[in-house]
Amino acid sequence: MTRIVEAYIGEYASGKSENAVNRAIGLAEQGHKVTLVDLDLVEPVYTLRPLIPLLEEKGVHVIAWKTAETLGLGEAGSVLHPAMRWALKNEGDVILDIGYGAKGSAVLNLLEGVEDDPDFKVLLVVNTLRPMTDSVEKILAYLGEAGPADGFIANTHLGEKDTTAELMREGFAMVREAADRAGLPVVAMAVEERFRADFPDGIWEGVPVRFLRRYLPKGFW
Amino acid sequence: MATKPIEKDTNVFVTGNEVVAWAALAADAQIMYGYPITPQNEIMHYWTRLAPQHDRRFLQTEDELSAGFTTCGGVMTGTRAFTATAGPGTILMQEPITMAEMMRIPLVVVVQQRGGPSTATVIYSQQEVNLCCYGGNGEGFRVVYSTSGHQDLYDYTIKAFNTAWKYRVPTIVLGDGYQAKMREAVTMYDPASRGIEMEPTTPFVGAEGCPGVDRDPRFYRNTYNTEEELLDVVNDLKAHYDSFKDEVIEYEESDIDDAEIVVVGHGVVSRACKEAVKALRKDGFKVGYFRPITLRPFPEKQLAAAVEGKKCVLAVESALGQMKRLMTDGLYGMTVPIEEYFKPGKGVSAQELVEKVKSMMD
Numbered sequence: 368m369t370r371i372v373e374a375y376i377g378e379y380a381s382g383k384s385e386n387a388v389n390r391a392i393g394l395a396e397q398g399h400k401v402t403l404v405d406l407d408l409v410e411p412v413y414t415l416r417p418l419i420p421l422l423e424e425k426g427v428h429v430i431a432w433k434t435a436e437t438l439g440l441g442e443a444g445s446v447l448h449p450a451m452r453w454a455l456k457n458e459g460d461v462i463l464d465i466g467y468g469a470k471g472s473a474v475l476n477l478l479e480g481v482e483d484d485p486d487f488k489v490l491l492v493v494n495t496l497r498p499m500t501d502s503v504e505k506i507l508a509y510l511g512e513a514g515p516a517d518g519f520i521a522n523t524h525l526g527e528k529d530t531t532a533e534l535m536r537e538g539f540a541m542v543r544e545a546a547d548r549a550g551l552p553v554v555a556m557a558v559e560e561r562f563r564a565d566f567p568d569g570i571w572e573g574v575p576v577r578f579l580r581r582y583l584p585k586g587f588w
Numbered sequence: 589m590a591t592k593p594i595e596k597d598t599n600v601f602v603t604g605n606e607v608v609a610w611a612a613l614a615a616d617a618q619i620m621y622g623y624p625i626t627p628q629n630e631i632m633h634y635w636t637r638l639a640p641q642h643d644r645r646f647l648q649t650e651d652e653l654s655a656g657f658t659t660c661g662g663v664m665t666g667t668r669a670f671t672a673t674a675g676p677g678t679i680l681m682q683e684p685i686t687m688a689e690m691m692r693i694p695l696v697v698v699v700q701q702r703g704g705p706s707t708a709t710v711i712y713s714q715q716e717v718n719l720c721c722y723g724g725n726g727e728g729f730r731v732v733y734s735t736s737g738h739q740d741l742y743d744y745t746i747k748a749f750n751t752a753w754k755y756r757v758p759t760i761v762l763g764d765g766y767q768a769k770m771r772e773a774v775t776m777y778d779p780a781s782r783g784i785e786m787e788p789t790t791p792f793v794g795a796e797g798c799p800g801v802d803r804d805p806r807f808y809r810n811t812y813n814t815e816e817e818l819l820d821v822v823n824d825l826k827a828h829y830d831s832f833k834d835e836v837i838e839y840e841e842s843d844i845d846d847a848e849i850v851v852v853g854h855g856v857v858s859r860a861c862k863e864a865v866k867a868l869r870k871d872g873f874k875v876g877y878f879r880p881i882t883l884r885p886f887p888e889k890q891l892a893a894a895v896e897g898k899k900c901v902l903a904v905e906s907a908l909g910q911m912k913r914l915m916t917d918g919l920y921g922m923t924v925p926i927e928e929y930f931k932p933g934k935g936v937s938a939q940e941l942v943e944k945v946k947s948m949m950d
Contacts, residue, residue: 379630380603380771496601498610498776499637525601525773 370486371399372455374406374463375520376471376513377492378499382522384414385583386492386557387464388422393577395426400459404451405431406474407466415464417585430454447477455480455487471513490554491516493545495523495538506545518554519546521574532565539571593642597777604767605630607738608672608698610776611745613638616786617668617696619645621658623677626710627765628700631672652677656684660693664808666791668749672698674765676707678719685758686724689825690810693792694752698745698761700768703933712765713933714855717910720760721884727822729829731759731836732884734854737767738774746779753787755832762883764906766856766935829885837890838881843869844894847876849945852891853904854880854911857936861904864941875945883911888918895924900948904929904936 371394375387391403403422405415415422415431422429430450454461455478465474472489475481491510493500500506510516523538524530539556546553555577558566566576593613602610608631612620620639622632636646649655655671662669673681678699688695701716703709722728731751733744744761752759779786792808799805812818840858843865844850853861858879865877878894880887895901901924903912908930915926929936929944 379633380601380606494601496599496773498598498600498602498606499634501598501600525599526771529599529773 371460371462372484372486372488373461374465374472374475374487374489375492376465376489376516377520377522378494378497378509378513381492381494381497381500382520382524382557383492384464385579385581386490386520386522386577387462388415388418388582389557389577389579391422391427391460391462392425392580392582394460394462400428401426402428402430402454402457402459402461404454404461404463405429405466406451406454406463408447408474414466414583418582421582421585428457452477453479455484472515488517488554489515490518490520492520492522492557493538493542495541496525496534503541503545503548506542507549510545510549516551518552520555520557520577521553522557524559530559530562532562535562536571539574543572543574592778593638594776594778597775597781599773599775601771601773602738603630603769603771604738604741604763605700605769606634607741607774607776608745608761608763609634609638611742612670612749613642613644614742614776614779615668615746615749617644617670617749619647619662619667619669621647621649621655621662621669621671623649623652623655623673625652625674625677625702627702627712627768628672628674628677628698630768631698631700652680653683656681656695656697657687659697660684660688660691660695663693663695663789664792665794666789668753668786668789670696670698670749672700674700675702675704675710675716678716678723682719682724685730685760686726687810688758689724689726689729690821691808692756692825692828693758693808694749694756694789695758696748696752696761697758698748698763701762701764709933710765711933712906712935714764714857714906715910715932716762717854717883717905717907717914720762721886721914727826728884729757729825730884731755731757732762732882733760733838734762734881734883735767736854736856736858736879738770738772741767742774742776746784750784750787751836753789755828755836757829757832762855764856833885836882837885837887839887839890840877840879840881841890841894842877844876844878846874848874848899849902849948850876850878850895850898850900851902851904851941851945852878852880852911852915853936854883857904857906860936860938860941863938864945867938867942868945873945873949880911880914883914886914886918891915891918892922895919895922898924900924901926902929902941902945902948903927904941906931906934906936908932
């Protein structure tokens, strides 16, 4: 079985954590041994903290700071948790949720063994309805800042009330164009579970659709 | 002249802090001065990312005192300028805000409330109401808009610049950490497309001509020598404030007419109040909703009219009665009892309010 090692990077509020959490739970449900790493060095423990019991219940091993282990949450910064530094050495799949404060993939050089891990992939999550990534040019510019990456996750949506299948498809087309120009694949199209009927084959234009369950509303910030 | 950052209506998925940065851009703000503090940091982050693309500027100062005073300085050169802060930063910001009250400087401050007292949490509260309305040494000659979500943050950030410049009064957009960080869809627009004309900005200092010869001299003072002098100055400031107060007061209400209980909340908490009232109405409960949008000046008459003859008022806030104090001041002399639902530093859900109101109905 191929080992899956994926780091999710992207613009602030692009959907990195939701995609990473869904990926980790999805793999655990398929019987994989999975470690999920909350690699947010600016606001540690916030995003995933309330979800840790749920993740553990679903069989995901979580590496994240616990509130009691940290000081000066939010603005004092943080030191790298030793378990994060060695995260890639965990047996099984490793999913890394890269916090927005970290400068995209630049933070990944803190991980031991990152250069020679043959399975390691960096995935850039893009929501084309985020103003900083709402055109092909802006997506490519953001890739230049936050990259390098090995592929894209198309994650266009407008949240609970205003998302439509049409908007997601338009967003996908824009990400696809950016990916083509960057010479990278679109690894998946992320679609909220409630739109499953709009993508009955689970494939959109040759790209697998990942149906997302919404966990982050229970998360924090 | 820089190009318009937003040409046509755009639906986007954003955080509240980003909304503020975009709204300031759309309002043609030219410079932000700021000092980092969570949960307002991304206002600065996004402003600094957007500013170079739109020929705007940013100055990071050494603290909030300096951020406030440099904003005043920028404004006095005729520049539409703003700053943003939170928590302990809002405390330090009081000195520049009071100077702006005294010298009638159109200072715009966005506050994203965090927990208090002191550093407390970086997360959320509604505990900066006292500070924002009356936190200075003086009389609170300022306008405070309490927003309830992203569309409000967009609309009222734009409006704050116009209120500030039109009446020459320091104006605060009062958000909170939940609004700052939460993600919501919002429609961003060019203010002109909504018929909103931005108030012109003119320099206070460095005007053409020789003072006393070609034009009247301009005095901008925050220091006076005698009590008598100060009495006149403060009375003039009050007269000025009273002259525009009714024009800026804003509030929202629903289901008041036959209501027995009126639920009152401001800011993000008002969303829970509104939702709770809607749910209770569906179940046949006679409940009304009132939300002060301006906390200063406070819609006292409007609230008094809404609660007149009611069985009870429920004051809901993520603080220990900071909004309620504004209410009781406005409702003085009325006999309607005010019940409290206070959760300092913690959010309020519609569900818990439904239960609370039902328990009051028993």
